[in-house]
Amino acid sequence: MMAGMIFFSFPPWDPGFMVAILNPGFLFSYAIFFSAAVYGVRHFKKLAPAYRVLVLLLVTVTISETMSRIIAYQYNSTVPVYHFLIPFQIVFHSLIFKNLFIAKSASRLFLILGGIVLMLSIAISINDGLFVFPSFNITWLSFYLILGTLYLFFQLVQNPSDKSLFSLAEFWFAMGTLFFYAGTFLIYGLYDYFTIDGRRLPSWVSKVTLTLNWILYLSYFISIYLERIKAPSKHESH
């Protein structure tokens, strides 16, 4: 186990904090979103606008996760990067919803809601500082995305196509987002409770978050793949 940790630690001669953040689980997660981003960029022109934004989101995640490990090497913390990543996530998801929602009123409502969550997130980051874990920001982001995906599921049920639900890109996007952000909403909503009296975050939190990460990015990958193989003439936007 130790040998494995040293092998995956960076730099290899300095195992410690870096071991915790450059573990096989993270590398597997990294491999998924990196591959999804590369695949998305390769087929960018063939994708519908919503999935182009999803590809941009994956590229941003890849860059920020890479930077977080470099910053962690410098400051022993990955936290600052997430303060910058969350606003991007809010903006990209708002644009994805805008392109996926059929009803103009819903698109507008979610853009406004996205704007409010964005301002809230920036305000919290300014107030708390860059080295405080942005659990509130994540909770608000999760709340926003859960609402969005629930509406997307509602839209899918209201406007069925001839295809199976499992062959729809929207379904995989909504499912991955719902699983991941339902998890993070509960975990980071209870962040203060878990860390009360200066306790360390329970060890299962990182494991659950990692598993949810795999689900999220695999779902995004499937979603982009399904969108790409969709025949242009049969293109339906749900």
Add this chain to the structure above:
Amino acid sequence: MNLIDDVEFLLVFGTFMAGILIAFIILIVILYRRSQLKMQLERQNFQQSLLETEVEIQEQTLHNISRDLHDNFGQIASLIKINLNLLSKDLPELDRNRISESKDLLSKLIGDIRVLSSSLAAENLEKQGLAKRIESDLDRVKRTGAIEVNYNTNFKEDLMKPDSKVFLYRIFQEILNNALKHSQASKFELDLKTEQGAFSLHFKDNGVGISTQKLENPQRGLSGNGLLNMRERCKILGADLSINSKADIGTSISITIPSK
């Protein structure tokens, strides 16, 4: 929290949360499937009513043509015949013979117009009866002497709705027209039966057959109109249509209308 608490919490909380999410996804899949079936049903109903409207328009057009044939062409032909009768009295022998020949041709034309007009009008079908109407159509074919026709029926007129009879008659007309135009057959066999409330029409000829390509993929505007019309009418009627054809052996067509 110690390690045991951690594990217990993870197991209970994680299983509960995953369970809820999975149950939610299953619910979405079920709702989506139901919604999909509802949409398919609506689409089918829409197509059905579209077909019905199309057929209704066709029937109305046929009715108009039938009325015009009877009222205008038939009358004009009769008037010409009367004029020819009047004209022939004072003419020499040779011209009288020519006029007599013309009168015979006119009589045939008037007869044909009457038959055609009657076959186009749906309301006459109810008066005459489907089995009888088919018999008279087949008799006309038989009278040409080129084709041997066998017709068997035990059709119960009262058990079928008037609209359905019109549909079945139009299908029969399509079959007969197609066979006369394309089959080059020397023998037709037709059975029109009622058995236990269900109806069936079986037609068989010994002609050249229909090509597999045309059978599998009939196209409107080409020579596949008859097949398409038959299929559409059978669909509206709720009938099963089966067509078997072999090159130089012939074609057999079966239409079964289940009892309701």
